[in-house]
Amino acid sequence: MKTVVITGANRGLGLGFCKHYLSAGWQVIALSRVKPDIEISNIITDKQKAHFHHIDIDLLSEESINNSYSKVAKITSSVDLVLNNAGVAEHEKFGHWTQQAFIKSFTINAIAPALLTQTISPLLSNNAKVIQLTSGLASLHEHIGPLEDFESYSMSKVAVNMLSLRLAVKLAERQITVCSISPGWVKTSMGGDEAPTSVSQAVTDITNTIEELTISQSGGFFDELGNSLSW
Numbered sequence: 001m002k003t004v005v006i007t008g009a010n011r012g013l014g015l016g017f018c019k020h021y022l023s024a025g026w027q028v029i030a031l032s033r034v035k036p037d038i039e040i041s042n043i044i045t046d047k048q049k050a051h052f053h054h055i056d057i058d059l060l061s062e063e064s065i066n067n068s069y070s071k072v073a074k075i076t077s078s079v080d081l082v083l084n085n086a087g088v089a090e091h092e093k094f095g096h097w098t099q100q101a102f103i104k105s106f107t108i109n110a111i112a113p114a115l116l117t118q119t120i121s122p123l124l125s126n127n128a129k130v131i132q133l134t135s136g137l138a139s140l141h142e143h144i145g146p147l148e149d150f151e152s153y154s155m156s157k158v159a160v161n162m163l164s165l166r167l168a169v170k171l172a173e174r175q176i177t178v179c180s181i182s183p184g185w186v187k188t189s190m191g192g193d194e195a196p197t198s199v200s201q202a203v204t205d206i207t208n209t210i211e212e213l214t215i216s217q218s219g220g221f222f223d224e225l226g227n228s229l230s231w
C-alpha cells in the first residue's frame with residue numbers, strides 16, 4: 001500500500017487530497033492543527049478509513065515540524081508522496097505592510113515545506129514524489145496582478161519554487177521527484193466563492209498530474225494539468 005503525507009489536510013484542497021487518496025486505496029497521514037473530518041465523505045469505506053492517520057502539527061513551530069518525524073515513523077517506514085499543501089495568503093496594502101505578515105507567509109508557505117521535507121526525508125521511498133502547492137502568482141515572468149495585495153504571498157511562493165529546484169538536485173540520487181504545482185484558482189476559503197474550479201475538479205487534475213510526473217521533470221513548475229509554467 002502506498003502512503004501519502006498531506007499538510008493542511010483539514011480543509012480546502014488538503015481535505016480533497018485526503019479523500020482522493022483514501023478512496024484510491026492509499027494510506028493517508030494527515031498533518032494539520034485540526035483533525036480532518038473524513039466521516040462526512042460517503043465515498044470512503046470503513047476499510048479505507050482504517051488507513052487514515054492524523055498527526056497534530058503547527059507549521060509555525062519548528063519543534064512541531066521536527067516532532068512529526070517520530071510520529072510518522074510509528075505509522076510507516078516508507079512514504080511515497082509528500083504534499084506540502086498548507087498555505088496562508090495575507091493581504092496587506094502597500095503602506096500597511098508588516099514584518100509579521102511577511103514572516104508568517106514565509107514561515108508557512110516556504111520554510112515549513114523545507115523543514116518538513118528534511119524531517120521526513122529518511123522515510124521517503126526511492127522513487128517518491130515531493131510536491132509543493134505553489135501559485136501562478138510566483139511566476140516572475142507572468143508578474144500577475146502587481147496592483148493587488150499579494151506581496152508576502154507571491155514572494156513566499158517564489159521561495160518555495162526555489163526549494164523545489166534545489167531539493168530536486170539533492171534528492172535526485174534517490175530518484176525522488178520534487179516539483180511545484182499551481183492548482184489554478186480554486187473554490188476554497190483562500191480562493192473564495194468566485195473561483196471557477198471546484199476542489200474535486202482541482203484534486204482530480206492535480207493528482208493525475210502527480211501520477212504522471214517522472215524524474216526527468218524533477219525541479220519543474222507546473223499548472224494543475226501538468227503544463228510547464230514560466231519561472
Ligand SMILES: NC(=O)c1ccc[n+]([C@@H]2O[C@H](COP(=O)([O-])OP(=O)(O)OC[C@H]3O[C@@H](n4cnc5c(N)ncnc54)[C@H](OP(=O)(O)O)[C@@H]3O)[C@@H](O)[C@H]2O)c1
Pocket residue numbers: 007008009010011012013014032033034057058059060084085086087088108133134135136182183184185186187188189190191192195
Ligand atoms: N485556492 C486557490 O485558488 C489557490 C490558488 C493558488 C495556490 N493555492 C495553494 O494551494 C494550497 C491549498 O490552498 P487552499 O485553497 O486549500 O487553502 P485553505 O482552504 O485556506 O487551507 C489552507 C490550509 O493550510 C493550513 N494551515 C495554515 N496555517 C497553518 C499552520 N500554522 N499549521 C498547519 N496548517 C496550517 C490550514 O489549516 P487551519 O485550518 O488550521 O488554518 C488549512 O488546512 C496552498 O498552498 C495555497 O497557497 C490555492
